[in-house]
Amino acid sequence: MAMQEPTFFILTALAEQPLHGYGVIRAVTELSGGRITLRAGTLYAALDRLTEEGLLVVDREEAVEGRLRRYYRLTDDGTGALSAEVERLRANAAMAAARLRRTTKLAFGPAS
Amino acid sequence: MSDLERRYRRLLLAYPRAYRRERGDELVTTLLEGAPPDRVRPAAGDAWDLLRGGLRLRFAPPHGRRYRVFALVGALAVGYLALAATARTTLDDDPGDQVLATAMALLPPDAGSTGVGDREWTSFGGPTELVFTFATEPSAIDGLTADIRARAVAQGFTAGPLEPGHRFTLDRAGQTAVVSVADGETYAGTAMSFEARFPWPAALLPAGIAALVLGGLTGWLASAWTLRRFRTRRPAGQLAIALVGVPSLLFVAAAAIGTVGAARGDLGPAVWAGGFFERLGILGLLVTLLLAAVLPRAGPLVAARPPRDNLRAGIRLVTVAHLAFGLPIAAVFVTFTVRMLVTGADRAAMVSGAHDPKEVLPLAVFAPIALLYYAGVVLSPLLLLVSVPLLGVGRGRVGPMTWRVLLAAAISAAVLPALLLTPYGGDVATWWMD
Numbered sequence: 001m002a003m004q005e006p007t008f009f010i011l012t013a014l015a016e017q018p019l020h021g022y023g024v025i026r027a028v029t030e031l032s033g034g035r036i037t038l039r040a041g042t043l044y045a046a047l048d049r050l051t052e053e054g055l056l057v058v059d060r061e062e063a064v065e066g067r068l069r070r071y072y073r074l075t076d077d078g079t080g081a082l083s084a085e086v087e088r089l090r091a092n093a094a095m096a097a098a099r100l101r102r103t104t105k106l107a108f109g110p111a112s
Numbered sequence: 113m114s115d116l117e118r119r120y121r122r123l124l125l126a127y128p129r130a131y132r133r134e135r136g137d138e139l140v141t142t143l144l145e146g147a148p149p150d151r152v153r154p155a156a157g158d159a160w161d162l163l164r165g166g167l168r169l170r171f172a173p174p175h176g177r178r179y180r181v182f183a184l185v186g187a188l189a190v191g192y193l194a195l196a197a198t199a200r201t202t203l204d205d206d207p208g209d210q211v212l213a214t215a216m217a218l219l220p221p222d223a224g225s226t227g228v229g230d231r232e233w234t235s236f237g238g239p240t241e242l243v244f245t246f247a248t249e250p251s252a253i254d255g256l257t258a259d260i261r262a263r264a265v266a267q268g269f270t271a272g273p274l275e276p277g278h279r280f281t282l283d284r285a286g287q288t289a290v291v292s293v294a295d296g297e298t299y300a301g302t303a304m305s306f307e308a309r310f311p312w313p314a315a316l317l318p319a320g321i322a323a324l325v326l327g328g329l330t331g332w333l334a335s336a337w338t339l340r341r342f343r344t345r346r347p348a349g350q351l352a353i354a355l356v357g358v359p360s361l362l363f364v365a366a367a368a369i370g371t372v373g374a375a376r377g378d379l380g381p382a383v384w385a386g387g388f389f390e391r392l393g394i395l396g397l398l399v400t401l402l403l404a405a406v407l408p409r410a411g412p413l414v415a416a417r418p419p420r421d422n423l424r425a426g427i428r429l430v431t432v433a434h435l436a437f438g439l440p441i442a443a444v445f446v447t448f449t450v451r452m453l454v455t456g457a458d459r460a461a462m463v464s465g466a467h468d469p470k471e472v473l474p475l476a477v478f479a480p481i482a483l484l485y486y487a488g489v490v491l492s493p494l495l496l497l498v499s500v501p502l503l504g505v506g507r508g509r510v511g512p513m514t515w516r517v518l519l520a521a522a523i524s525a526a527v528l529p530a531l532l533l534t535p536y537g538g539d540v541a542t543w544w545m546d
Binding site: 020021022025039040041042043044045049052064067068069070 | 135137138139140141142143144145146157158161162163164165166168169175343
């Protein structure tokens with residue numbers, strides 16, 4: 001089943017390095033070109049679900065100025081799920097591009 | 113603590129206490145880090161997001177289609193139980209079925225007759241309809257109508273004027289009936305037949321809708337709570353909740369389907385009487401809630417999960433399910449045989465009703481065995497669709513003992529229900545079903 005876009009961007013954000021909650025929010029905004037801005041309640045609902053599905057895991061905890069920060073990282077299953085989604089999107093894009101090329105050729109007629 | 117943090121923490125009260133304990137500080141950190149320096153009040157979007165997230169954790173089933181389907185089935189089951197209880201209560205006070213006696217009193221004394229009485233599904237409140245059909249010439253209907261009307265007046269009814277179509281109304285002590293007389297085909301070739309169509313009590317419509325809605329809502333909330341607890345229990349706890357919960361829902365569903373099937377043409381209260389399966393289903397659902405409440409949780413929400421061997425876990429799950437369904441069937445066989453040997457009764461005497469299993473076994477033993485026995489007869493052979501492929505896939509990939517136990521469990525799933533089809537097993541099943 002296709003992955004929802006926020007989930008895709010959360011996993012992508014964590015693909016490079018472990019991040020804490022606000023770090024994930026910033027990375028998702030940046031990666032999506034400002035299209036997706038996660039709010040904290042939504043982010044943590046997604047983190048809970050992805051942790052439960054075994055795609056994420058807590059990497060470490062830190063106290064910064066007396067505040068708790070928890071860093072998350074992808075598990076092997078999480079990397080696998082993201083790779084599978086990347087493959088799916090790549091295949092879809094390739095198929096669409098091939099169709100477009102054919103349509104363009106037809107529009108101009110066969111080369112003689 | 114800044115005003116903003118205090119306000120965020122106030123919004124976090126929407127979340128369950130256990131969640132706040134685990135996630136609260138982290139969430140507040142994230143919220144504060146994301147807030148501009150001059151912000152003193154939470155943004156409306158953040159506030160709504162937190163309220164929605166918290167309420168979802170408190171009242172919604174866990175994420176996933178499976179959970180939503182179970183919550184919906186739970187809502188329907190409790191909605192039905194509430195409707196059935198309301199129908200029983202309302203119909204117990206309803207004089208509807210007395211109308212048959214009224215109709216009998218109006219029959220011509222010398223006419224061979226047949227009759228039926230039923231409720232219309234769509235009719236709430238309003239008068240009872242009494243339809244008399246005579247196998248006679250149309251010209252005789254005027255006289256027969258007058259006879260019936262006169263007999264009703266003699267019985268103390270107030271009769272309304274004769275209307276076209278040989279119809280008139282009757283009224284006595286608040287009980288109203290509309291009588292119509294016609295010529296035509298009668299049941300079973302008798303000289304006349306009558307049909308009494310009486311309505312459901314008017315109060316049942318609003319009370320039934322309210323029961324269905326409130327019961328459904330309660331069922332949804334209780335199911336969502338149970339499923340949230342289920343999700344965080346250890347695998348053994350999850351299995352226990354599933355083994356009791358799923359058959360219980362099936363029993364309530366069976367009772368509901370039985371009610372719908374029997375209600376057409378029946379007189380009413382008996383249809384909603386609940387019956388054994390409904391009571392067993394209710395008991396099972398209560399036990400499911402209890403299990404969800406008392407079984408320990410698997411561990412902290414955010415802890416890393418150990419890698420899981422799905423094949424081994426699947427084999428264990430199916431084995432335990434087979435055994436949980438098989439053992440009660442075996443227990444019924446053993447109880448029957450032991451009872452027969454101890455009392456010296458023969459098989460005919462055992463099924464005569466003199467050795468009721470509900471009296472032989474204490475209720476605390478009888479109820480769980482009955483729940484798993486009925487579920488096992490249906491579900492255990494179906495589980496073979498899973499366990500047989502697992503036997504093929506698992507050979508050599510799991511320990512020999514694990515594989516052999518699954519093999520034994522799968523054989524028991526085929527053999528034990530099949531034994532119930534033998535003459536001896538048939539007597540055992542008859543005895544158990546009382």
